[in-house]
Amino acid sequence: MISRKMSYLAKNGSAIRAMFEEGKEMAAKFGKENVYDFSLGNPNTPAPEIIRETAIRLLNESDPVFLHGYMSNVGYENVRDSIAADLNRRFGTAYDRKHLIMTVGAAGAMNVALKTVLDAGDEVVIQAPYFGEYNNYISNFEGVPVVISPREEDFSLNLSEMEQKIGPKTKALILNSPNNPTGVIYPEKDIIALADLLRQKQNQYGHAIYLISDEPYREIVFGDYEVPHLPDYYENTFVGYSYSKSLSLPGERIGYLLISPKMEDLDETVGAAAVANRILGFVNAPSLFQQVVACCADQTSDMGVYIRNREILYRELTAYGYQIVEPKGAFYMFPKCPIPDDKAFCQAAKKYRILIVPGSTFMGPGYFRLAFCVSEKTVLDSLEGFRLLAHEYGMN
């Protein structure tokens, strides 16, 4: 007698989260060091020391009524000023506090953006493979996901299919780069083409089509790749950001929603997003960590472990016969399964105490996602299992 929609979702819960729970059980059974859990994007590298120092300093020096109190729903002024200044320094932009709403992580930011723009029945276009949770976020506001098929050769944007599928009901397009689950970064030329396409469709249908960019992995880039700053390319852009990955603070739920200064009806949109942040029950982003990230906006955790893990896994798994599009950012790769049934393959991996997530969870069946935000030791110790698994399926 609970909600029919929730009853369905509870019965068909998140495969990733189920695996997280299963990983905990396996760790209890076999010992944590003997389970190779690549299932969840939970950074293994610690928050930088400056996070601890800053939090303690704020706790010691600030008035607790200020530090733990309500502020405007959009966040503290000084925090938004600091983050705007950091963005302006990095991207040559001219943001101010007005363009920033502090949020309960990027998941909060995405929900606020979608609530702000969607009416029931509105369509949201997403390039597969993608983080399956977007379907739930869209469904929270009675929107309809429109899935764009993967281009399996390089997981780049399938612009020709977007051209066909963006229609009169399209209200938004979600982009996620560096991408979960593929690690792909969409290059500038594709962003320019996408922006042109969206502007043309806006003109054709006579209403705004919003680009909602989910950027928790912005700081995690391998080599010299550039992640284009989307508001530079397209006016009606929201950017959801999180410090979960860049500062290894996923449990603290701290991020922001950036609203382009060139957004149509800017003031109304900002006002509506502030209301959305309040009425969805977030009220405001956690106060202490707002102040902490404001002091540390230009810092990141040590990304060295992700660089090494990516190198080892890409090199070794390729050598074992796995087909992988080389990840350029984030801490995921998305290898092809040797059989069409990705669920069966991920099940088989458990024999080797390897936890990986079926690609169908990401609208990318036939693949698996490997989250390599784990220790280097876990990576090294897992290799024999990956080799045996490949052997079992005749890949080498």
Added chain:
Amino acid sequence: MISRKMSYLAKNGSAIRAMFEEGKEMAAKFGKENVYDFSLGNPNTPAPEIIRETAIRLLNESDPVFLHGYMSNVGYENVRDSIAADLNRRFGTAYDRKHLIMTVGAAGAMNVALKTVLDAGDEVVIQAPYFGEYNNYISNFEGVPVVISPREEDFSLNLSEMEQKIGPKTKALILNSPNNPTGVIYPEKDIIALADLLRQKQNQYGHAIYLISDEPYREIVFGDYEVPHLPDYYENTFVGYSYSKSLSLPGERIGYLLISPKMEDLDETVGAAAVANRILGFVNAPSLFQQVVACCADQTSDMGVYIRNREILYRELTAYGYQIVEPKGAFYMFPKCPIPDDKAFCQAAKKYRILIVPGSTFMGPGYFRLAFCVSEKTVLDSLEGFRLLAHEYGMN
């Protein structure tokens, strides 16, 4: 071209929040000490010292990957164990971690509970006057609020009207005691009668009717009044709790949803609520403050200031001619306006630099809400203004 629903809400935003912003502007203009801002439930009494000590100890002693990391969406096991033990000690109950989901404050808990039970068109019964935000929370899930008229003599439960208005579409009833905005505590005899009524209606209509109790003010009780622990009286009960008021941590967004062990389809309901917490974008309650409140669950801020403020304001305002139902808990009172137009009266109060919120915001037109979670000095300094305001309207 944003969402029509949000465009409407942004234009008709929260009167309380608008006043909070106006209060900041007035403070900048006249000096903070010359503005008597009774508009927002932002505790003025600081968090107890143990909060600072515990947070610093945890930051110094815990592995940051654990302290700031993801945990199960329902919260850390040790945190839920501590809170269950604290509840069991206080209420003689037998809760365990399974019955608790850590949430982003009580606002998060209410949204999780409503998402868990509501399908589009389901009705939610609420006793007026009430926190207007409930309307938005219900509307988030396409539910329909059904308002029960106030019993103005004492703001007690209007059980006879509930009897008439609870119908086949009723899926839930929201209760808030100690009450915002009246400070009323619903006594045990009324809770027993309400539970009997809900059980009878469940039988009549053949489906569960959920009691969703919003209890951020549970710890703020004046004199010897008892706040009945609702799961003791009614099976299908959710309790949303927040440490915002009891520990003066409103900005940190930390609370929990308690699900009665006697809930119909308990496992499915708990599972669905965990999914709701995740997909609404909360993901989990902020991690550091989960651990902080687990260590401080039996503590509260110094409530002395609320006791003194209530005494002074009730005594003096009554003497000036205001009609007030004496508050028994929370830090609000809900005096009657001398004119039917509560908005005009609250506007007039600004002349005396007094900020109060029109009762119509709480579905209680003709009254005003006074949040006395301010300093005693603010209360004392405001009195002359309240006296002059009463005089202006011929109340004395």
